[in-house]
Amino acid sequence: MARTFSRKKLTNTKLLKEYASWIYCENCNETIGYLCYTSYEKVEFDYECSCGNKGDLLIDFSTINQPKHSKNSLKMKGNRLCCPLDDSPLITILDKKIASFSYQIVCNNCEHLYSHNS
Numbered sequence: 459m460a461r462t463f464s465r466k467k468l469t470n471t472k473l474l475k476e477y478a479s480w481i482y483c484e485n486c487n488e489t490i491g492y493l494c495y496t497s498y499e500k501v502e503f504d505y506e507c508s509c510g511n512k513g514d515l516l517i518d519f520s521t522i523n524q525p526k527h528s529k530n531s532l533k534m535k536g537n538r539l540c541c542p543l544d545d546s547p548l549i550t551i552l553d554k555k556i557a558s559f560s561y562q563i564v565c566n567n568c569e570h571l572y573s574h575n576s
């Protein structure tokens with residue numbers, strides 16, 4: 459599947475590579491998570507870092523028109539949150555470094571959308 463890039467927005471946040479890899483808080487430069495490149499279709503991640511910075515990240519490849527909303531949670535494997543249906547690794551959130559976070563992420567394999575609020 460060709461990845462036609464659609465939208466990208468980072469607020470107070472840095473990403474090591476263009477669409478993936480380590481996620482940094484731009485205020486304290488701490489790593490707060492890790493995004494896997496090949497498995498997600500769309501990610502929205504909002505957080506408040508323990509340094510007080512509020513940041514967010516949005517990347518959307520928009521190749522799936524209607525993701526199926528899942529009531530299930532992502533499953534933790536090691537420190538990586540994975541799709542519970544096909545085990546695709548999606549995102550790591552270093553929740554010890556952040557005060558609160560929420561996310562929505564779409565797995566591009568099974569086309570389900572997973573969301574979480576803390």
Ligand SMILES: [Zn+2]
Nearest residue numbers: 483486507509
């Ligand atoms: Zn910070």
Ligand SMILES: [Zn+2]
Nearest residue numbers: 541544565568
């Ligand atoms: Zn999946």
